[in-house]
Amino acid sequence: MWMTVGTVVFLLIGGVITVFIVAQEFDPEYEAPPANNRAMADAGSLEECPMLASKVGGEVEVRRLPGRNEMVVGAIPDGTLLEVVSVRVDFVEISGPVEGFVDRRETRQRCGP
Numbered sequence: 001m002w003m004t005v006g007t008v009v010f011l012l013i014g015g016v017i018t019v020f021i022v023a024q025e026f027d028p029e030y031e032a033p034p035a036n037n038r039a040m041a042d043a044g045s046l047e048e049c050p051m052l053a054s055k056v057g058g059e060v061e062v063r064r065l066p067g068r069n070e071m072v073v074g075a076i077p078d079g080t081l082l083e084v085v086s087v088r089v090d091f092v093e094i095s096g097p098v099e100g101f102v103d104r105r106e107t108r109q110r111c112g113p
Contacts, residue, residue: 049111051092053080053102060107062100066091074098082107 053060059075066088076082076097083096091101 049109054108062098
């Protein structure tokens, strides 16, 4: 179910009050991750479902800090098992095979036999 919320904004410009009504739609059933805690647990534990580097035909870049513009400190071939320290919304912190951060979109979990 989508809902619309309106906000009224009053601006005083040169002695004239201008009124704006800003409407925004949102889905009340969607719950975004908390802004103050970017860490996020995956469905299934990392022990049961290990995390792998995933870039078909290429290598996953490891960055010094989380951020797509941060310095690359290494590269990991597709399918390599990652030693995960923490999982965040956008990045996974790893301690091996190279220490740093990988883009979460370039990882996958292997569950089952």
